[in-house]
Amino acid sequence: MFLDLLEPRPGVIPLACAAPDTPPAELTECYAAILPELAATTSDIGYYPTGHPRLRHAIAEYYRERGVPTSFDQVLVTTGGQQALSLLARAFLQPGDRVLMEAPSSPPGLEVFRAEAAAIHTLSPGMPEFAAAARDHRPALAYAIPTFHNPTGAVLPPLARRRLAEAAAAAGVTLIEDEVLAELGFPGFRTPPPLAAHSDAVITVGSLSKTVWGGLRIGWMRAAAPTIARLARIRAVHDLGGDVPAQLAAAELMPRLAAVCARLAPERQARHDHLRAELARLLPEWHAPAVPGGQTLWVRLPYGDGTSFAQAALRHGVAILPGSGLDPTGGSEDHVRIHYLHPTDTLTEAARRLAEAWRSYRPPARAVPSPPALAV
Ligand SMILES: Cc1ncc(COP(=O)(O)O)c(C=O)c1O
Incomplete structure (x- = not known):
């Protein structure tokens, strides 16, 4: 899981490990x-x-x-x-x-x-x-x-x-x-x-x-x-x-x-706004509150659990983090973490794949426990 998340497979849009991918x-x-x-x-x-x-x-x-x-x-x-x-x-x-x-x-x-x-x-x-x-x-x-x-x-x-x-x-x-x-x-x-x-x-x-x-x-x-x-x-x-x-x-x-942070902040905000807008358009039943900064959205799913949905999302070519892997109690099963650091066209495609994954998603009868998410 660890290396898979840090070094995702080709063709997968990595929205799990959140860090800038281009040195300034x-x-x-x-x-x-x-x-x-x-x-x-x-x-x-x-x-x-x-x-x-x-x-x-x-x-x-x-x-x-x-x-x-x-x-x-x-x-x-x-x-x-x-x-x-x-x-x-x-x-x-x-x-x-x-x-x-x-x-x-x-x-x-x-x-x-x-x-x-x-x-x-x-x-x-x-x-x-x-x-x-x-x-x-x-x-x-x-x-x-x-x-x-x-x-x-x-x-x-x-x-x-x-x-x-x-x-x-x-x-x-x-x-x-x-x-x-x-x-x-x-x-x-x-x-x-x-x-x-x-x-x-x-x-x-x-x-x-x-x-x-x-x-x-x-x-x-x-x-x-x-x-x-x-x-x-x-x-x-x-x-x-x-x-x-x-x-x-x-x-x-x-x-x-x-100065570096001030230069990069408007783009980061534009990407945040873009991903939220795409999710609101394609997945209106998801709850993805705006944040004042950082790198990620903390998204609440209306049903199912983050672990089984993250697996479904991966099959559709997007890596996201299940919430329970970020929770010391194993709670937050109904959440996933998604970063918004990619260019807007990549985020558009990611939202499309997530919506496709969600349409075909059938949650298991019981929430799947998530292994600890060794991710950044
Ligand atoms: C809150 C927090 N602390 C520490 C780290 C680790 O930081 P670094 O990459 O500088 O080792 C991360 C990385 O994602 C983080 O999100």
């Missing part, structure tokens, strides 16, 4: 800009388990601009946001420890906690019940996606953000805030400051995978300096550090990130 021109420009420096490199063995200092400084500056004082020793550069999450799970969890997370939630988060044999307790998106759940379950860790929650696309309002961060601090629970999707707002949307602006109990995870390109494999975490030092030791055991040319290019790119 700015990335190639940044690689070109660092080549002379790379060619002139001497006296540098190139191993940076905490990340190249230039990129750590650039990421620290990015947080300062978002209103969160950050020094470079509060930043660990990782191989994508995924490695940041894996390292955090490894550092904070013993088998059987409890983790609070939202249901539904993102496959990358879900899988790292499962891999550490954590006992997952679920809360609604935005975690309004955090304080009581922390009291009842005494979790070792909590994980939330407050901006463009994956898969619902919801954005936690300012007051709820403050409450969540303060509740984590009051309970003494480390809260991981996943901001991998946070810079994907449509035009006019202002990404709120991270939850870390409200409390030191929050560790923020970020990445360039969705704003720039997943193939770059640049992610990071922002935390207290002693936590970063501890995580860097664990990271060194994994891979001794990331690709230095990619980090230098990313350091060039960070000051331009807001």
